[in-house]
Amino acid sequence: MEGEVGVEKGSRRSADRTDRGRRERRGSAERSSSRRDGDRDRRHDDVPSSSGNKDRGGAEKRRRSRSPLERGDKDRGGKRSRDEGRSSGGKDDRKKKSDGKSAGSSSNGAVKPEEEEELVGGKAAVVAKVEPLSLEEILAKKKTEEEQQAKPKFLTKEERAAEAIRRRQEEVDAARARMQEQQQVRDKFEHEASKSHREDRRGRGRSSSRDRDRDRRERERERERDRQRRRDRDRDHSSSGSEVEREREPIRHRGDGDVDKTKEEQAIKERYLGVTQRRRRRQRRLNERKFVFDWDAGEDTSVDYNPLYKAKHQAQMYGRGHIGGIDIKSQKKNARFYTELIEKRRNDAEVEQEESHQEKIRQKEAKQRHDDRHWSEKLPDEMNERDWRIFREDYNIVIKGGRVPNPIRNWEEANIPSEIMEVIKKVGYTSPTPIQRAAIPIGLQNRDIIGVAETGSGKTAAFLIPLLVWITSLPKPRPEDKMDDDAEHQGPYAIIMAPTRELAQQIEEETVKFGAPLGIRTVAVIGGLSREDQGFKLRLGCEIVIATPGRLLDVLENSYLVLSQCTYVVLDEADRMIDMGFEGDVQKILEFMPVTTSSPTPKKPRTKSS
């Protein structure tokens, strides 16, 4: 402005030319500035521009109020300036920039600096005026600003993301700074604490090796704490500080990239392909939580090293008192004091009574021991029901029936006549078989019996020995009776029937073995042999007939044999005999037996089956 004023004082003509050129340039700059501001206003519609609306509003009014000459000059100058601006390019741009700055500053200020040129009476005068904004304008401007601030600001997605990242980064930085600050405080505190601790320890004097060890351990612990802190710090740093970066960072750049990648692939498969990996069941290890009850004596830490506690004091209880929870017998053993006191106070009568009581107890125990002997050590009279039960169980003997005599434990207990016993020993039967033990006593009582035992168990001797005992017990025929044909031909005392010829011959051998030494005659009546020969033998006389049912019936029906004195019948393998269809023959044979013979003597038919 001062320059321009100085020019006015010098040469007015040249100043006019110069001012016109300046005005033109300035006018074009103002117009271009107003165009720029107008464009900005149209874009944002927020900031009122001094060269925009104002130019169109108040400034336009002022311009209209000026002289037509001035307006024509300005318009012409403006046009020229626009044309020049288009042609000169960069130069005008710089000008526009400077003008734009002034326009911008004026738009923001409360007072608008404005330059106006006035031509008064052909003389050019440049007057710089600063016009303050009117009150309406200020209020309008303020209202516009408030409205603009009240309007919501819409941000694009990128802007929002950038804002979020910026906020997150700020949070992370703040947290990191906070942590570092805390860590520094903690380090400082621990350092001071350890330092003071060391100084204290040094002051107290660490002469002993124990203190040195403790210091060493303390230092190690401190080092370990430092390491742990460092690790925690690194972990926190990696977890919180790089969280934002990690979100953008691919997973493969991480430290444990392979593991994470595998997990990621697995998660993708499960999510999109429906592949579910079968989780390995955690097998619980055996004895994992099993408490081991075994212990070694060396593990016992309850040993009292103090001699005072080693010899524990025995509590002396008055009367018969005992300590609860401890075995009474062991307490009595240890309670010497009470025992000795009782011993002292007893008189002779009490001692004698005690002795007799002890004697009774001893006798009772001896009797118990005697009764508890094995059945083989006992006499027959000493055997009780329990012993007989054990005996039967030992030989697997099962007896059913009423008032069944006890089995024999040996041949001597059977009360067998001596001549028969001699034969038994001569044959070589040292001890009876189970079926013989059970059946012989019953047979000796002339009772009916059904014996069931396996093949080769000695069933033949079981029914033969009682039969021999019975026959030998019969009165022997007198010589005059022998001369009597009737007595000789009254038939055998017993018949033994077997289903097959072979079995009958086997029984005959066994019967002859026992009967021959006793003078008892045996005749076999079996099929396949001559009926006449058999009839001849029967006519000579016999005590025992061994026969198969068919041939025996035949012999009886043809009167080769009579059963006038036969009261003893043995059916060997009776079940097999019935299976073979001999039941009818057996019934008919039994009809040949006399009925009356059963009454004088208690002899009944005996049966045997296997």
Ligand SMILES: Nc1ncnc2c1ncn2[C@@H]1O[C@H](COP(=O)(O)OP(=O)(O)OP(=O)(O)O)[C@@H](O)[C@H]1O
């Ligand atoms: N007490 C005994 N001591 C030793 N040997 C015996 C005794 N009793 C029988 N025997 C022998 O056992 C063998 C079989 O006996 P036995 O023929 O009587 O059996 P079993 O049961 O009648 O047979 P099966 O069912 O074939 O008639 C015979 O050789 C016999 O001499």
